[in-house]
Structures are given as C-alpha cells and as structure tokens.
Amino acid sequence: MTASAEKGRTQAYERLRRLLFLVPFVSKNPGRSVDEVAKAVGVSKEELLEELDLLTLVGRPPFQPDDFIDIYVEDDRVFLHLNQRLSAPPRLTAAEGVALAAAAALLKPSAGGALASALARLEKVLPPQAVQRYREMSRQLDVATEAPDSIAVLTQAIVEHRELSLEYSGLGKGEHERRRVRPLELFSHRGQWYLSAFCLTRQGQRFFRVDRIGAVELLAERFTPSTDAPPRALPGTGEIEKPVKVRFSPELAPYQQERFGEAAVTQDDGSVVVTVPGDSERWLTRWVLSFGGNATVTDPPWAIRAVAQAASASLRSD
C-alpha cells in the first residue's frame, strides 16, 4: 500500500469514527445548533454539513425511504429521526483508552483517588476483545510529570470555583504574605507551574509561581468565573525581568541551542550565551550550579557574585 492510500484509509477511519459519534449525539441532544454540534464532534461547521449530507445516504437494505437515517437541519438546528439503532456511541477502542489513561497520568499528583477510580471504571467499559490490547499498549506509552503535590488543591479550587487563601513569598526573600484569590487557570511553562488568579487582596489579575506558594486553604466561598478566557500572556515571554547572561561551554552548546533556539547566541569559541531572568537569585544560582562549571554567568556583576557565594557555600564544611 502506498503512503497516500494509507492516508486515505486513515481519513476514512477518522470519518467513520466521527459519524458513529455524531448520530447518537444528535439523537440524545436534538435541536442543538449547528455550531454546538460541530464543536461537540470536533469539526468545523462546513465539515459538519458535509457529514450530514453523507449521513442522509446511509441506510439499511432494502434501502426503502424509511430505511435511511433521517437527519436534517432546520432553522440552523440539527434533528434526527431514527429507531433504536445507533442510540449510543461505540465503546472506547484500546487506543482511545490508552490515550486517556496516559493523559490522566500526567496529572496524577493532583488527581488522587478520583483518577484511579475513573480509570478503573474506564477499563470496565472497554470491549472485551480490546482489554488485552489496552494492557499491551499501556506499556508502550509511559508519562511521568513533576507536578507538585499542591496542584491537587489548586485544581480542585479551579474545578469547583472556590476561593483560596494562600501564603505567598514573592520576589523578596523569605517574607510570606497572605493572599486571597479566585483561581482561574493552572499551567506549566518552561518546567515551572503557575497559577493565574484574580487576587482579591491586591484587586488585580496576578500570576503566582506554584513553588512559591506555601500553605493553601480551600475556602467555602464560591465565585462565578467570567466566561472570558483567562489572560494568555505567559510570564517571562515579554521583557525579561533583571536579565542575566549565562555562557555555556562548547560541549554543552548544542543542548542549549535545542532548549533556547535562536535565543542562544553562538560565540567565536563555539560557546553559546543565553539570557535568563534573574528575578529569583535562588533559582539562578542553583540552575548554574547544576551544570557543574560548564555554565558561567558573565553579566551582571551581582549575579556573578551570587553564584560564587553559592558555590563556596556548597564547599564549606559542615
């Protein structure tokens, strides 16, 4: 089979899989708008209308008028008349089960019991012939995340729209501040977890680094989240706060080029220089130490001194 025939096969498979969901969905939710149905099935409006066209051709032998799936759009709403068949989607395939289980594993620390019980239920609804394949394939997709334990309570607060009281130590070292927030979104960026929230204490939208959040208290007060998407700007993507230049030796240069892309500037001797935020001195010094001498801060002087101090602290005998 040629590559294009293989692609055609995959497209036919995807289409059929979509249609076997679309029919039961409209049957269960008659009169939804074309947009809503398209969104639920994961296609564009135009694609949905094409699928509906095809479905009107589908029937069973002997293909008399009553034998066709009667699906139609009226006033921009989708309706369906059919007897009992296709009243529910097919069970999960082994591949679908594995993909879902692997995705769920990424949030393992946050999910606790709910995740384990959800996966146990899912395995029960796999078709019997897919269970073996599911177990086999589960061995072939293995994900581990470094999500900190505290994202459990933060996720819960986001899901349940509950306010939080948290202890936060901002840029200044050591001092904890109590903040009351409405949590909106949790995300990881460059290996760092952030909570995006509306801070009631400061009356404004804020990003909180999860590793700087101390004790968290889940409050009883609920809030109605705004339907607007939370701000998408990522911390550290605009102007870099307190920029620090770090040079990597030629042997580490290709690895840092992978990580930083064009932001890694190659020098004449084969080393590369990257610019990172120096807002957390602690993060900076530890990150530089983790390269064991193959990374050197070149500017500004305060950051050079900070790394030198951190290195001598590690050398001092107890």
Added chain:
Amino acid sequence: MDRTERLLDLVALFLDATHPVTWDEVRDAFPDEYAGSFDAAQRKFERDKVELHELGIPLTHVLETDETPAGYVLDRNAYYLPEVGLTPEELAVLYAAGSAVLASGAFPGRQDLAHALRKVGFFADGPLPAPRVRLELGGVADARELPGRLEVLWGAINAKKFVVIDYFSPHTRQTTTRKVDPWGLALRRGVWSLVGYCHLRKAVRTFHVHRIRRAEPNAQKPRVADFEVPKDFRLDAYVASWPWQHQFHQPLEVSVRLRGELAPLAEQLFPFKAKRADETAELTVPATDLDGLVTYVLSLGADARITAPPQAVDRARALAQRVLDAHQESAS
C-alpha cells in the same frame, strides 16, 4: 458508493438484524459493492470487517443452529458504550488532564484522546467541565515538528511497523539514518523519548523525539506486524526519570544528607525513603551516572550534601570548585 458510507450501512444492517446475517444476504444487500468473483467479494468484505473491528465494532461469525443459519452477528451489548457512571469529580479530572494535553499539542494519539473524551462525556448531564489546566510539553524551543512526529511514531507503535529515522546527535553533531522497531514512547521532565530496537546498533536504544529529523514508517503491508515487543519490556528500564539513572557505569551507592528546609522534602526530591534524625534526612541513592547525581545535589543548594563514598564527595567538591573558579575569574 463511498467506503465510509458502505461501512456505515453495514453497521446499520448488523445492528438491526434479528438473526445472524448470512454472507448471501450481505451480498444481496450490496450487489454493486461486493460484485465480481466470490473470492474477490469475500476478500473485500474481510477487509471491511477488519476496519469495523478497529473501530470497536465486534462482528463475529456464528455457526448454523436448528433455528438460525450460519452468519455474522454484531453483539449490541459489546458495541454500545454503557453508562460509564463517572462521578462529577472523576469526569472533571479526566477532562482536566485530557484538555490540558490536547492544548499542549505534543502528545501522541491526540485524535484517540479527543474521541475518548467525547465518549466519556456522552452520558454527562449538563455542560461538560472545562477546567483550566495547561501543560507545556516538549521541553525544546522549536517544537513545531514534535506533534506530527509523535503521531507518526505512535501510529507505527500501534501497527507494529518499523520506522526509518534520521537522528541528530548533539554530541557528535552528526545525523545518522537508522531502521528502528518502535516499542514505546515515554515522557520524562517534559521530554519525549522513543525506545526501540535499533537495527543499526543491533540493540535497544533510546532516542529523543525532538532530535528525530525525519520518520518514515514502513508502508508495506500495513496490517502485518513487522515485529513483536518482548513480553517483559518496560519503558521505565530505558528512560531515566532522575538525573543519576543514566546507564553510564556500575551502580554506586551514594549517601546524601539534607537539612534545613530540604529535610522535610526528602521524599519529593528523591524517590526513596529517608532516615530522619536531628532535623536532617539521610538517603542512599544507587547512581549509575555519578555526575548526574552530583550536579543534582549541587542544584539543591548548600543544605544538600553528599557524605559518602569519598569518590563521590571529592567529585562534588571538584565540581563546586570549578563553578567557584569560573565565577571568581569573571568577577575579577
């Protein structure tokens, strides 16, 4: 007739049937579709059956009985998704994880995942949860190619087809072309690895997916497996979850002491049980990459120390000294 249309017609036919559907009845129902010689028609129907099977549609052939002829049966109970019975919390967790992964882009089986989420949400009353959790996966600056590569590799893993890859090594700065039997994909610290049998090196090898510049699966005989994955294969044995786990030398037992604010975090920082006394925590780490462990301990700050054996203590001091020298020179 469009292939998708024929397959849907078949599903409708079998779901409606009140008795096993004989092969003659199938041919009569689709005279144009299963035309030609008996063998050719039978082969075409067999291919359709395989396709339906992959979609989770279990069509089986039953033998003749006193009441019914021999024919094909679709077990409705095995076809229809039953109510999964997920609690709102369980559904919320699955949607949180699933939607985070779909938004991140770099995850294999995204189509499968999207369908799985739709199906588990099918019986939910009311709007589906849309928890706002986002993950950044891929760990590299330029991850544009990554989602497509992961799909290709996951497809080859599922179909058990070998792939030919161009692999770039940052160490040698060379690209080599290799034939690999893909056994599995693993995600560690935001980086995806492919583990498989490398025909060039004649051994099991681990490849960072972002360093694969090209991946072509074997397109010959897509339904025939090229290889079998060994029964005892575990991805975890080939990908390092922790920096001291790369297989560089014989295991060395290294003692690590944590104090101050690190002591209570011992089990989070190391996947081992710690011994605690006087507000310190002591751990033993079996390292197969000593420098990986030493630099990890240095990165924890002065409250983390390697205390034994002398070889490891000396290495930690040497690397800290290198950092100090480099920064004293540039400061002066």
